[in-house]
Amino acid sequence: MALEPEDVRRAAHLARLGLDDREAARYVDDLSRILEMVDRLQAVDTEGVAPLAHPLDATQRLRADEVTESDQRERFQRCAPAVENGLYLVPRVVE
């Protein structure tokens, strides 16, 4: 499967990556080669094989439902660019 520059720009936008035209052209090439690899995998007959959710042959460990964290807001907010009244401030988002 070969990608078009538009596909790359769309994927970059979804991932919030800023690409210039030169980078976009390079990614068209790189990603297309990755997708060729995927095409080869797709060609394998996997009839009757259950999809693998995780490469490790292990299962999720569960933790007890207990509060183990204390309030560290002050520490966390020290590395935030802007805070007010305990809130993290971000560029305005209104739908």
Next chain:
Amino acid sequence: MQWEAVIGLEVHVQLATQSKIFSGASTAFGAEPNTQACAVDLGLPGVLPVLNEGAVAMAVRFGLGINAEIPETSVFDRKNYFYPDLPKGYQTSQMYQPIVGPGEVEITLDDGSTKRIRVHHAHLEEDAGKSLHEDFHGMTGIDLNRAGTPLLEIVSEPDLRSAREAAAYLKAIHAIVTYLGISDGNMAEGSMRCDVNVSVRPKGQETLGTRAEIKNVNSFRFVEKAIAFEIERQVELIEDGGTVVQETRLYDPEADETRSMRTKEEANDYRYFPCPDLLPVVLDQAYVDHLRETLPELPADKRARFQDELGLSAYDASVLASSRAMAEYFETVRDVCGDAKLAANWVQVELAGRLNKEGLDIADSPVTAEQLGGLVARVKDETINGKAAKQVFAALWDGEGDSADAIIEARGLKQVTDTGAIEAMIDQVIADSPVQVAQYREAAPEKRGKMIGYFVGQVMKASRGTANPQQVNALLKDKLDNA
């Protein structure tokens, strides 16, 4: 043309765990902003999620409560989108292998009949934080306390056919989760939120119409109103030659209408993939069986038992089983007084009426179930008559006595059934009312029934409401007619 609505609901239920689904931060409601958002909830680099067993158990118990399949393996996926209240850039959810498989929920319709609504599946996911759009110098404020709170998303099949049915379904889900104690079900605080899918089609047509999704409808009443509006909008649109477009709409309770939400083109491209930070969750049979043993009697079973064993009407049974608090209250009253029908009557008429009037929930009733049971017991054994019972109820409500017996004793409300005592009062009333007695005796027999009310009233007054009304009636009739 006759139109049929096809409705499906996605209900998000906040699970009542102590800690978050993937971190040990507290989920308590109402804390100062960001004081319950730890490194995992903030999505700081290098953190790893560890799944909360409490959330798993609650999801499984819900599944067992709706007779759903509980798959041995479930898997968490990442739903990718950018929004500041989701700092990781993805919501950890379950797309392909949810923890709860297909099940069904029984709803009660207005006529007392029941209908089974299929549940497609229910999955675990994390809640996002909250964005505050008030003015922060042109910025948006983010509170991440809610980020990572466990949610169970319950997805119905499109089996609902009217706004009323949808509201009944939401109430049934609410009853189940509160019976199970897996959520406080507080819709005002957002513990239950609902997305609604609505489409219409000509009656009899197989294929589905184009659906609109209404986001975030957060009360039973609004769900019903939003759907009613949306059905009408779609029918009018089609009848005027238009077509329904697949879109997300918002319900505005003040205008009572749904409005199209401007949605970005790529909004639905979530690029789901299995979360590499979480391993598949495998539940062994012993674990599921153990949880099955912890299930309480659920609303549908309770309703059936109230009808079959206690002899209540379908309506009474369904009202009394509708919430766990109501059902427990009723059952205590019944246990204390020993009469299901009397208990049902008192809970639904006197108690519910007063609660309604004062805008109180049954959990906040000033009259305890034990107290009401004690009162109903005295009605049943005819220690007091109906009129005195209402006085006792009012006194209990106002906290003017600890028990019905104490109030009856203190106020001398014990019903007088001693014929001699009642006769003495009647003789006095007759002696004091010569005009009325003469009128009565001159009246035609068919008019006397009405006229006797005056004398009954006087005798009841003389007894301060304690005389047995049936006895008073019979004795009065005897004395007035045969003198």
